């Protein structure tokens with residue numbers, strides 16, 4: 001669906017995307033995971049064929065965005081980072097206006113709006129204005145609107161940023177449905193749980209480069225251990241990483257806690273206690289993509 005080779009985007013002197021190679025296959029959910037400023041949105045905008053590449057090769061749906069932008073855009077759905085719904089119109093009107101924009105007849109537009117309201121679980125809000133809707137409802141409406149032209153490929157830029165956990169789950173559920181219907185999804189996110197939940201494959205981006213690529217499970221097994229023990233010590237009682245070197249494969253000190261990477265966190269915790277150490281808190285958890293990112297970049301995803 002998307003093939004990029006040495007894809008580059010420069011803004012003046014500044015290189016936001018530094019020669020990345022990406023291939024997105026039909027039917028998969030593909031993710032760009034990285035912190036703010038990693039170059040995810042710039043990449044998405046090139047794929048969406050609204051921002052020309054500076055260098056490299058790019059094919060979207062087999063076409064070149066430089067010469068076939070309108071044909072590509074007609075077959076894409078785009079959910080931008082900021083909702084750009086028309087606040088003066090009702091929920092239904094927002095969908096219908098978009099349908100007309102894509103050249104559907106009035107009858108088709110009406111039928112499509114009914115279907116999409118159902119999909120977005122907004123049927124009972126159809127005649128409501130957009131402004132007072134919750135953030136989650138607005139996002140679902142934006143996604144519904146992006147589906148007006150039955151896109152084969154849906155691009156979602158940070159789809160759940162700013163939503164509460166329940167709203168995020170509801171939204172993920174809608175995206176799973178689309179995937180089950182065969183829509184290819186490309187998602188940018190700086191939430192590791194979103195990438196883990198949604199993506200079959202992903203690339204980790206940092207500073208305009210791809211630093212790792214694979215399925216969430218592959219990345220975790222390649223770059224982390226099965227479990228992590230998180231320890232917090234009272235002020236004045238912090239310990240240097242070397243203190244735990246024999247208890248874990250890797251020890252990562254963060255400003256507010258220390259992470260011990262190990263196959264069995266409980267065993268490591270017992271050892272900590274056996275040494276007479278009394279952390280303020282301890283947590284054994286499985287490794288996540290956050291740990292992968294920390295390992296690859298030395299930084300956390302969300303500061």
Ligand SMILES: Nc1ncnc2c1ncn2[C@@H]1O[C@H](COP(=O)(O)OP(=O)(O)OP(=O)(O)O)[C@@H](O)[C@H]1O
Pocket residue numbers: 011014016034035036037038039040041042043
């Ligand atoms: N139009 C522009 N002109 C100049 N610099 C830009 C422009 N758009 C983006 N940048 C810069 O390019 C870098 C990458 O931005 P981009 O939006 O692609 O990152 P991102 O990973 O999507 O992060 P975010 O989550 O903040 O959108 C940033 O340093 C940003 O300031």
